[in-house]
Amino acid sequence: MSAGHIAALIAAGAFVLLVLFLAIALIKLGRTLDEATIAIRKAHENTDPILHGANDTITHVNTQLERVDGITANAQAVSGNVSALSSVFTATLGGPLVKTAAFSYGVTKAMRARRKAKAEDNGKHARRGRKGGRR
Template sequence: MQPGDIAGLIAAGAFLMLVLVLAVPILRLRRTIDAATRAIEEVTARTGPILGNVNSTMENVNVALEQTQVSLDGVNAQLARVDTITSHVQTVSANVANLATVVASAAANPLVKVAAFGYGVRKAAANRRHADDEREVRSALKQRRRGAHSA
């Protein structure tokens, strides 16, 4: 026997081992495929009547949709009217807001002036009182100094 023949026998043995190792999962996979095939056949058998019911239900839905379309046309007309009313109400609201702003500024301007005048009068009166008190204190100090110089 030559070395090439021995290598060929070793390769054939390795290939045989590989085939044997892969044969077990392939056989198990066959069982899984058979179970999946049975499940698909059962689903197919049960789906037929369900599809028949779906067809009749869809026919009923189509009839109901046709009836609904007729009533939707009336609703659309009413919505168009509501949109017109809403736009008019929005315009009126904007006008009222503008009028309120004008009235508020017209009334607020004199009130601000009166408040500012009152603040100015209070401030002036306080300054005057402060100046009078300061004058009295200064005159009292001058008199004490004069009395101290005289004595």
């Protein structure tokens, strides 16, 4: 065997070792890809029920929002009716009520002033009578 043959045998052995290391790495990479495929399959199987549940939930939420829209429209109509009723009440009874309140206030004030004046007159007459009775 010559030096060329020995070098060829060493090179062939090194190539075999390189092929073995690459084969082991490829086998490990294949297992990793298989596990990733299984994980993706499981995730896909588990997301279908979740997506169906989310779809049902969104459908129910939309139904409730439609109800809320109806309630809001009714509340707006009631608010408009109350405003109109308030305007009618103010127009029909507001003026007379204000006039009645002002009249009753004026009568009460006049009665108090008259009572006060009467009380002062009675007090003056009562004092004069006492002075005159002492003499």
